Amino acid sequence: MHRLTPYVPGEQRADKNIVKLNTNENPYPPSERVLAAVANVEGQALRRYPTPESDALREAIGAYHDVPADHVFVGNGSDEILALSFQAFFRGRGAVQFPVPSYSFYPVYCGLYEVEARSLALDDDFCLALDGFKVSGDAQAGGIIFPNPNAPTGRAVALDAIEALARQHAGVVLVDEAYADFGAESAIALCRRCPNVMVSRTFSKGRSLAGLRLGYAIANPELIDGLRRVKNSFNSYPVDVLAEAAGIASLKDEDAYRDAVARIIATRTGFSQALEARGYSVLQSAANFVFARPPEGNAADLAGRLAEAGILVRHWSTPGIDEWLRISIGTDEDMQRLLSAIDSVSSI
Numbered sequence: 001m002h003r004l005t006p007y008v009p010g011e012q013r014a015d016k017n018i019v020k021l022n023t024n025e026n027p028y029p030p031s032e033r034v035l036a037a038v039a040n041v042e043g044q045a046l047r048r049y050p051t052p053e054s055d056a057l058r059e060a061i062g063a064y065h066d067v068p069a070d071h072v073f074v075g076n077g078s079d080e081i082l083a084l085s086f087q088a089f090f091r092g093r094g095a096v097q098f099p100v101p102s103y104s105f106y107p108v109y110c111g112l113y114e115v116e117a118r119s120l121a122l123d124d125d126f127c128l129a130l131d132g133f134k135v136s137g138d139a140q141a142g143g144i145i146f147p148n149p150n151a152p153t154g155r156a157v158a159l160d161a162i163e164a165l166a167r168q169h170a171g172v173v174l175v176d177e178a179y180a181d182f183g184a185e186s187a188i189a190l191c192r193r194c195p196n197v198m199v200s201r202t203f204s205k206g207r208s209l210a211g212l213r214l215g216y217a218i219a220n221p222e223l224i225d226g227l228r229r230v231k232n233s234f235n236s237y238p239v240d241v242l243a244e245a246a247g248i249a250s251l252k253d254e255d256a257y258r259d260a261v262a263r264i265i266a267t268r269t270g271f272s273q274a275l276e277a278r279g280y281s282v283l284q285s286a287a288n289f290v291f292a293r294p295p296e297g298n299a300a301d302l303a304g305r306l307a308e309a310g311i312l313v314r315h316w317s318t319p320g321i322d323e324w325l326r327i328s329i330g331t332d333e334d335m336q337r338l339l340s341a342i343d344s345v346s347s348i
């Protein structure tokens, strides 16, 4: 046990006056219709266990993405789906390849499931070149996982590059689309053509439901069956009755979802320009955050000063990205407060 190195999530604080731009939560709450769906769940429904495979929710997700329900798996957040995937597809089959920097849960799962981690460095400008993944020799049996768009950089890769990789690789290619709502081309359509492609998605970011814990995977039924076997060897009911109701309501409330996403994208554009005007380097983002380097590269110091001013952003002291900050996109007002704080701490 003491050999495990767990994931460290961004800080959560109870103080409501904090401007929280450190965990990529959606700044807009879910719509009234989603809240009403939770409120309308009857006591009789809570008395019973949920349906083990969340059939109604899987039907709704399948209809939304135009895939059959047997191509859909749901879980308690997409992190759970990633964990089940490591166990179902990656454990005992050779090294797993993923980009670095990227989502820091991947090496944690490698530790948990005792899978060798093989990292692919990003280009100097933080682009992910998918043709850098190894697809021959002993790499063939292993898995490949990457977020699209990538975190913490926000950069997206094109769908044809994903398809080319999936066609060359024998093992499972898992595309983590936690942020795809905000700009990347989805690989969901690929799941019909390439039996080794799995896409994981979440209700946490674009759909404003991080507190609900709901994620899903789309892939061909054979891979879905692999996830189901692992899940049913561990927990028959990872998705509760309230989450199923809210998830279905969210998928039906397309206008509210699109509206919030459009607002975040507009805020992202304005905020990126405002940082650039202050001499920051800002990567082009397809996500609900930006990755930015202050002109002096003093990211750690700046993050500390901003926290003192009640504004949380994310900083890693990992070499290569230690001069950068990942800043979630909040409301226009949140970003204005951040810019004012940046201006006042920078003039000290």
Ligand SMILES: *Cc1c(COP(=O)(O)O)cnc(C)c1O
Residues within 6 Å of the ligand: 076, 077, 078, 079, 080, 103, 147, 151, 176, 178, 201, 202, 203, 204, 210, 213, 214, 215
């Ligand atoms: C947020 C995030 C997830 C996890 O989402 P949950 O559904 O909340 O567990 C997975 N992958 C990446 C890259 C993320 O940023």
